[in-house]
Amino acid sequence: MWLYVCWVQVYEPTNIKTRTERKVEIPDRKISEIELEITSETVLFFDMDGTIVDTNLANYLSYKKAIQSITNSDYHITYNPDKRFNRSNLKKEVLNLSEVDYKRIIQKKEEYYVDFLNEIKLNNEVSNILFKYSTTNKTVLVTNCRKDRALQILNYFQLSDKFDYIFFREFDGNEKINKYKNAINKLNISPNKVIVFENERTEINDAINAGIDENKILSL
Structure with a gap:
């Protein structure tokens, strides 16, 4: 309980x-x-x-899939196991990202997270x-x-x-x-x-x- x-x-x-x-x-x-x-x-x-x-890898993969889904582009984002990918990284990696797409990526990232639970250690x-x-x-x-x-x-x-x-x-x-x-x-x-x-x-x-x-x- x-x-x-x-x-x-x-x-x-x-x-x-x-x-x-x-x-x-x-x-x-x-x-x-x-x-x-x-x-x-x-x-x-x-x-x-x-x-x-x-959860760093699952978090990174969720962001990567969300970015591809919203931008229809395959951005080359290097995975660093010692550094967590976050919202600040998102704006640095995806240049000229509109505020609307920024929020959509964050929302999609949360939706896709369940797809990568098997990557959590x-x-x-x-x-x-x-x-x-x-x-x-x-x-x-x-x-x-x-x-x-x-x-x-x-x-x-x-x-x-x-x-x-x-x-x-x-x-x-x-x-x-x-x-x-x-x-x-x-x-x-x-x-x-x-x-x-x-x-x-x-x-x-x-x-x-x-x-x-x-x-x-x-x-x-």
């Missing part, structure tokens, strides 16, 4: 990044080391893209932790992924029932909220009980600014 919670991006001055926010170096730790700190009271927070799963080290502790500890998915795409991935890998709570991302305005602070507040838990698995540097900073001990964050 799990509960999913959509968090909405809204304008909240307390969540806007400022110069007073902490930015520290995360210790280079192995999963086996951080696992030693898991107790029965620990709440495990997992990011998804780049953490539980590697499960991170076995992280998923093994999830499988191992999902029956003994609270497990929480905290992702910036859209709800529909996240559910496609979770269902494909049969991960949905491994989480007690799932926080998705939705858009309502342009300001970014701290996904970790949001989850901690809504679940009414102490950040001292949380261990985080995350790959994005900016999101790691958010976890620290939410009060989570940097020694309890595994940077992937």
Whole structure:
């Protein structure tokens, strides 16, 4: 049994990044080391893209197919496994793209994503932790992924029932909220009980600014 919670991006001055926010170096730790700190009271927070799963290739192929579909042109876009293709790349790769076609490509990309689920790779080290502790500890998915795409991935890998709570991302305005602070507040838990698995540097900073001990964050 799990509960999913959509968090909405809204304008909240307390969540806007400022110069007073902490930015520290995360210790280079192995999963086996951080696992030693898991107790029965620990709440495990997992990011998804780049953490539980590697979606870069599926994301790239979805964009490529969408670009071909809308422009009727076969653009030569090189795949870089270490760099995620995003909307900024789209405007750089497809020059003179109208705003209408830009939005159509993004929409088509979401539609085509299901065609490339087989290109997503499960991170076995992280998923093994999830499988191992999902029956003994609270497990929480905290992702910036859209709800529909996240559910496609979770269902494909049969991960949905491994989480007690799932926080998705939705858009309502342009300001970014701290996904970790949001989850901690809504679940009414102490950040001292949380261990985080995350790959994005900016999101790691958010976890620290939410009060989570940097020694309890595994940077992937």
